[in-house]
Amino acid sequence: MPLRDPAHFLPSFVWHATPDGRIEYVNPWTCSYLGKTAEALHGMHWKAFVHPDDMARVIDSWRPILEGASLRDVDVRLRRTDGLYRWHTLHLQAIRDEGGHIVQAIGVGIDIHQCKHAWEMYEASERRLQAAFEGARLGAWEWNTETGAVRITSQLAHIYDFPAGTEGATPDELWRRIPPDYQPRFQAELAKSLNDRNPFQIDYPIVATNGSRRWLRMRGETEFTDNSELRRVHGVTFDISAQRESDERLSMSERRYRALVEATTALVWSADANGDILLSESQWQRFTGRPPESHAGSGWLEAVHPDDREEARRQWTRSVERQTLHDFTFRMRRHDGVYRMVRAYAAPLHDENNRLQEWFGTTTDVTGQYEAKAAIEERNLRLSVAMDAANMTIVSLALPTWSLSWEGCLGSTNLCESRTLSYEAALNYVHAEDRAGLDTFLTHLSSGQETDFQFEFRLLLDGGERWMHGSALLYRTPQGIPLRIIGSLIDITDRKRMELMLRETDRRKDEFLAMLAHELRNPLAPLRTAIALMQKTALADLKAQDLVGLMRRQVEHMTRIVDDLLEVSRITQGHITLKQEPIFVGSAVYGAVEAVADMVESRQQRLEVSVPTGMTWVYGDPTRLSQILVNILNNASKYTPEGGRIAAGVRADEDQVTITIEDTGTGISADLLPNVFELFSQGERTLDRSNGGLGIGLSLVKKLVEMHDGKISVQSPGPGMGTTVTVRLPRLHQHERHPAHPPLTTPAIASSTGHAGLRILIVDDNRDAADSLALLCESEGHMTQVAYTSYEAISLAQNFLPDVALLDIGLPDIDGYELATRLRHKGAKVPVLIAITGYGQAEDRLRAQVAGFDYHFVKPVNLEDLLNLLSTLCPPD
Missing domain, CATH: 3.30.450.20 (PAS domain)
Known part of the structure; x- marks a missing residue:
């Protein structure tokens, strides 16, 4: 047979034989197993290497094939070259001619000797275990709490007087065997054992079918899911009636003996x-x-x-x-x-x-007794020393009288001298803000409703305010009546002070980020203005124009970094509120693609967009959704080499819309992939830092996606193999109603060429920013005056009489809000007040509006928007 036949390479027993069983072909593995060459095996009958005791099974399996079946399997033992027989599963097949006559028989044997041996050992083990259970009168069971089914062994069925052959029961069938007078106690013991999550043992009686009562002992273990839900309980149960009767007799004899000893x-x-x-x-x-x-x-x-x-x-x-x-x-x-x-x-x-x-x-x-008393005294001494070392106090609340007692000193002279107080008097020592919560907790605990036995509160002692961490347990009488609450109090004042210091540090960090973003904006403003001036000047030198473009791109890049940094600060402080409305997903995707088109084109990359023709909507903030998509596309372009491919696609099902952005870029390593959404997490940066940034982009994107009740994930096969970012958002159907909000963006203001110039007062303590902005305005035909302080601005305004005032807010002498009220009297329309500031949060805009500002621009200003606005304020020629 040619070497390319698959059977030639199989590590299995394969042979072809004539209809009467004579070997025509064997594969190399068969020759190796039998220890004979293919030539020696040719013409030999297959019976030569089948165990004699298994011949009948092979013939029985071949008989249906003779009657028309195509395949049959049978387990047989095949003799190896060393004379040992090993178990194989033999697959038999017949090859027939066009007339349906068998022309060839094929046998394939798979070695199952180890499996057969293991199964025999398992059956033997099961028989020994069953014999052991029967000898010990021990019944095993398994309770699946998810399905409610209870599997039981035959011995347990016998113990419970169930019919022979019973293999399962319901909890109710087992429960009914317990006498009604014992059921509450059994239920309580079982519930406690399951809550403890430890191996447990419960003794309980059952009533047999003849009415007699027998005692059983149940030992079990619990299994819980990862979500701490009870999944399975299993264990054994055995009859202890004889032992119980013997224990009762022994107990009675012991009681008689103790009574005699007490008397004599x-x-x-x-x-x-x-x-x-x-x-x-x-x-x-x-x-x-x-x-x-x-x-x-x-x-x-x-x-x-x-x-x-x-x-x-x-x-x-x-x-x-x-x-x-x-x-x-x-x-x-x-x-x-x-x-x-x-x-x-x-x-x-x-x-x-x-x-x-x-x-x-x-x-x-x-x-x-004397030794025990001495040991107790010694233990109490050690406990007292330990409590003092741990600054711990033991407190007891007697529920019948609602009186409080304690061991140790709580730091107050009064509380050291008096070791018993009424509940109301004790509450007076608790901080007013914590009193109601502690009272509610103790009230619930005393009635058995509370399950969380940990609490914190503040005590007002002679030494001042002290933080306490408490643990409490409810003790009941044998009848189940709440008797006493025992608690321990540990002074955690130092730890709380440390927590407050950490919170203060975190707050200062957030303030620093916000201030850093504001301070970074200031040097950008004059730089952007200078660039705008240079672009408006007709430069013959193309290299100078290239430099201007380079400066503009770097300013935009730095602006994006600052914006991302400020956004993270806002989200961390909870200052971002979404203004949501129905959004057509296709428009959002195409808008984001248009925003990054210049960057993609400059890097000679191919950007493919696939959006379904149907109307797919989501409910969200248009500005934030654009921010999400532009950030992801920017990353895709930034980390994809020139000539690479970027693909943005949208698909939707009944419940959600999935936006996928794929690239053929540098990819993400396996060790970095789990941390890509963490703040300041970055991939490997190149030496020229062309892919630089603060590592906050994806962190910001993730927070914004989650604010839209969505999810985001990143996958990458590895470095150099590209990256896929998937955003999933809840789908909005046309029949759903949501309140619509007006778009946040200001409508574009059409520029006008036929106008007269404005008288513009520019106030900014940053001289470069003020002077460059004045030059830009003058290039548009406006007349300007520049002031670097508020008092200087007030003085200039008296003679200059500006039409428009561009005011910085953070001025050194009088802030921009106060300056605005001094430049324009209440009710007046002139000058038009425009805020030029690094403070751009919602409360800053609201405060500017209250101060009388007509417009609000955030540094670095979008100069095109500013110039367009000034053009609309100009009087016609």
């Missing part, structure tokens, strides 16, 4: 009316190791510690004299020589005439 104690003794100890019983001898007679009379004192002996004698003598119940404590030597702390209790016994007959007493070893 460990050492029982008696004394006559005079207080002489009578012969004791055997437990005295076992305890002291001394013969019983040695304790008679006052001999028992010999076993008492020498330091306690006289006090013990005095206590016993006083009891005898007063004939009253009495108990006293002392140390007594045990048989091993160790002194144990014991407590003796004596009761007088009187006859019917109330005459003292004898004393009945018990002596109990209370060493453990």
Whole structure:
């Protein structure tokens, strides 16, 4: 067979045989497996390498093929060259001629020996596990909380008296087996165990079908989703009825024994009316190791510690004299020589005439109690030291009386001296702004409604205002009645002060960004004006014109950087408000493409636009949507080499509109891709810094997209492989109604050539900005006067009588708002007031309008718009 036959390269057992089973072809892998050459195998019957016990299965699988079937599979063992048989899945196929007669048989064997072995081991393991469960009377279960189904093993079905063969049940079927009087307790224990998210164990009874009650023990574990939702609970259940009955008998026996010990104690003794100890019983001898007679009379004192002996004698003598119940404590030597702390209790016994007959007493070893008491005192001491070190106070609110008590000192002299206060009095120490919230929290917690046990508030103490972080838990009676709230308070004043400092630092950072944007605008204004003047001058030198164009592009580039920086500052401070209206997506895309057309053309790039013919609308701010698309297209052009391709496409479905911008540019590396939307994140910059920027463009775009309830994503296969930016916005259908807003852009003002010049007063403390703007206005035929201070402007205006005043706002002596009110009296129309300022936020525009300004331009000014405006203000010739 030619080498190009695929079977030649298969690592599987492949052979072709005649209809009677004689081998005609085997692939190389078969030869290697059987350890024979193809020539040696030619003419051999396939039975030679099939396990004899598997012949019948092969023949049974071949029989349907003889009857017309095309393919059959069968698992058989094939003998390897070393004589070992390995399991294979054998695929049998018949090749027929045009008359339907079989002319060739094909066999393909896939080695499944390891899988077969693993499956056999798994079945054996399952059998052993099932046997272990049955031997231990252990039933397994799995509760899928999403579907509500409970899978159970046969042993568990037997435990619950379900019919044989039951493999599943509903929670309700299992729940009904629990006696009604025990259901609330079981439900509470199960809910607590599931909330704890730890392995749990619950003992509960069930009622069998014959009416008898059996006790079961359930052990389980919980599984939660990534969203902390309970997904599955699984575990085992087994019958503990015998153990429970044994425990009950043992408990009853222990209770009887404890009752007997409490009545008789460990050492029982008696004394006559005079207080002489009578012969004791055997437990005295076992305890002291001394013969019983040695304790008679006052001999028992010999076993008492020498330091306690006289006090013990005095206590016993006083009891005898007063004939009253009495108990006293002392140390007594045990048989091993160790002194144990014991407590003796004596009761007088009187006859019917109330005459003292004898004393009945018990002596109990209370060493453990004394050691426990000492350990508790030591632990309390350590806890007190730890609380002092952590500046922690433990507080308890008794709900029956609503009284507050605490351990430690809260910093106030009054609160150190008085350790108990009424709830109302305690609230008076809480800051007024936090009082209502803390009261609501404690009220909800006391009724069991609150689940968040963490809170913060301020205390008004002698040392001033202190911040407290609290944790609280609700304690209930065994009947479930809220009893007490226990809480811990930690002084976090220093941490809070640090947080306030960080917030102040962040606020100052935002102010710095806003101020930086404003300050960066000032030097741009005269530069832009100078460029405009140079462009208006007829220069013969083309290189000078090239320089002018270069300067203009750099100014525009710097202006975009400043605008992006200011936009980020506004969004961070929450000062941007969208003015939304229905927007035709196609127009927005074509508008953005037109805005970057010069840049794309200068770089000799190919820009393709694909917009559906249908009317696709979104609801958004036209200015901001244009800002989003222009920013993305600018990036695409900036990072795509000359001659590259940029594609902008739009598609829409029922719910959303997707705008995709692809380029064949430098791409984004895998380590930078997750961070492209972070502020100041940039890709690798070239040495000439031609791709420079602040790294805020995509961060700004992402914030604006999210303000439109949209999403943005960036994909790139890697460096040099291009980038795809996808913006998804909610689609607006024609039947939906939204309030429309007028467009933010000012309509273009048509320029006029037939007009007389204006008298223009220009006021700016930046001399370059003022002088260059005056030159530009004079080039248009206007008459100008320049002032660098407000007082100078007021003086000039008295004689100059300007038609228009171009005023900077941030003047050193009197600000531009006040200057505007002094230059034009209330109700007057002249001069027309135009603000030329670096402050361009919404509140700045509103303040300028209140001060009387007619127009508002943000530095660096769009000079074409300004000149067009001045032309409309000119009187006709």
